[in-house]
Amino acid sequence: MKLGLFGLLFxxxxxxxxxxxxxxxxxxxxxxxxxxxxxxxxxxxxxxxNGWFALSRDGERMAVISRxxxxxxxxxxxxxxxxxxxxxxxxxxxxxxxxxxxxDGHVLVSAHTDGGAHYTxxxxxxxxxxxxxxxxxxxVPLRVWANDFTWLEISPxxxxxxxxxxxxxxxxxxxxxxxEELSDAELFELPxxxxxxxxxxxxxxxIAPPLAVTVxxxxxxxxxxxxxxxxxxxxxxDVMPGAGQITPDGRYFAWRDGxxxxxxxxxxxxxxxxxxxxxxxxxxxxxLLTPDADVVIGVDVGLKPVVVAWDTATGERIDxxxxxxxxxxxxMVRLSHDGTTLVVGCDTGLDIWRIEE
Numbered sequence: 142m143k144l145g146l147f148g149l150l151f152x153x154x155x156x157x158x159x160x161x162x163x164x165x166x167x168x169x170x171x172x173x174x175x176x177x178x179x180x181x182x183x184x185x186x187x188x189x190x191n192g193w194f195a196l197s198r199d200g201e202r203m204a205v206i207s208r209x210x211x212x213x214x215x216x217x218x219x220x221x222x223x224x225x226x227x228x229x230x231x232x233x234x235x236x237x238x239x240x241x242x243x244x245d246g247h248v249l250v251s252a253h254t255d256g257g258a259h260y261t262x263x264x265x266x267x268x269x270x271x272x273x274x275x276x277x278x279x280x281v282p283l284r285v286w287a288n289d290f291t292w293l294e295i296s297p298x299x300x301x302x303x304x305x306x307x308x309x310x311x312x313x314x315x316x317x318x319x320x321e322e323l324s325d326a327e328l329f330e331l332p333x334x335x336x337x338x339x340x341x342x343x344x345x346x347x348i349a350p351p352l353a354v355t356v357x358x359x360x361x362x363x364x365x366x367x368x369x370x371x372x373x374x375x376x377x378x379d380v381m382p383g384a385g386q387i388t389p390d391g392r393y394f395a396w397r398d399g400x401x402x403x404x405x406x407x408x409x410x411x412x413x414x415x416x417x418x419x420x421x422x423x424x425x426x427x428x429l430l431t432p433d434a435d436v437v438i439g440v441d442v443g444l445k446p447v448v449v450a451w452d453t454a455t456g457e458r459i460d461x462x463x464x465x466x467x468x469x470x471x472x473m474v475r476l477s478h479d480g481t482t483l484v485v486g487c488d489t490g491l492d493i494w495r496i497e498e
Contacts, residue, residue, distance in 0.1 A: 447461075
């Protein structure tokens with residue numbers, strides 16, 4: 142049978158669309174399952190003991206840090222893509238502190254320190270070229286993220302100074318300069334909004350920058366933009382949140398209280414806080430929220446090696462099964478920015494979950 146040019150093009154487009162992972166949501170959550178595991182034991186030259194990882198926005202690439210401070214990159218099919226490190230002033234590999242992929246996933250931006258200075262590195266995946274820039278201070282970068290600019294949230298070595306956010310001009314990425322110091326003209330510094338809020342009692346962990354969430358003792362929840370240092374929304378709740386996650390657009394915040402009595406979803410746009418389901422004390426260290434806020438995913442629920450989901454409209458619980466065998470609780474769990482990929486990282490490796498019809 143001859144398909145002709147248009148028939149072949151149709152099949153190609155159809156195949157490409159079929160290959161795109163589905164966004165996780167209430168309509169397909171029952172089909173979320175483990176599709177690939179990356180075993181750290183397979184790395185002969187680089188010992189990896191921690192399941193921390195950076196994840197690209199589309200869930201296609203992930204990077205971990207080895208014991209010898211190498212950043213190692215795989216794709217979602219389990220293929221090893223890259224392995225790099227940078228040298229500190231002492232000639233040894235600088236300690237890797239955090240990393241993030243740029244929006245298209247082709248560059249890994251990482252923060253390092255050698256104790257006397259810290260560095261921001263830009264690695265084109267598979268390019269075997271790393272640009273990195275030296276900051277002659279012992280300040281400690283806590284997190285890094287990238288969009289049109291590169292951003293760092295930094296804890297200063299000077300105890301009289303509070304945490305701050307540093308913006309790096311993107312034009313430096315167009316020039317190959319290795320281990321140079323950046324000029325003041327290429328940097329912009331502002332105080333970290335949530336860390337300098339006198340009213341904040343708690344900053345919710347694991348919120349992806351540039352967003353941040355703080356809570357006062359009176360139950361006022363504040364959503365922050367780290368890039369401006371400003372509060373962009375507030376809402377009042379009756380019980381203080383203890384942990385939670387926010388949608389990439391910042392509108393919805395899924396949270397549990399410190400006693401794990403209930404699972405809530407807060408809408409920052411309307412101010413409505415709604416109880417999804419009673420948790421009856423079941424501790425959930427990792428909460429994820431789908432982009433449409435129609436599903437909350439919990440990992441390690443009740444300190445058991447399981448993945449569980451709740452439909453936020455009905456409160457229905459969906460038990461999705463166990464994640465990979467680990468020797469301890471996961472070190473990190475992330476849902477990709479586009480909502481297609483759930484990754485669980487622990488001491489034995491990474492477990493990649495997607496919708497499989």
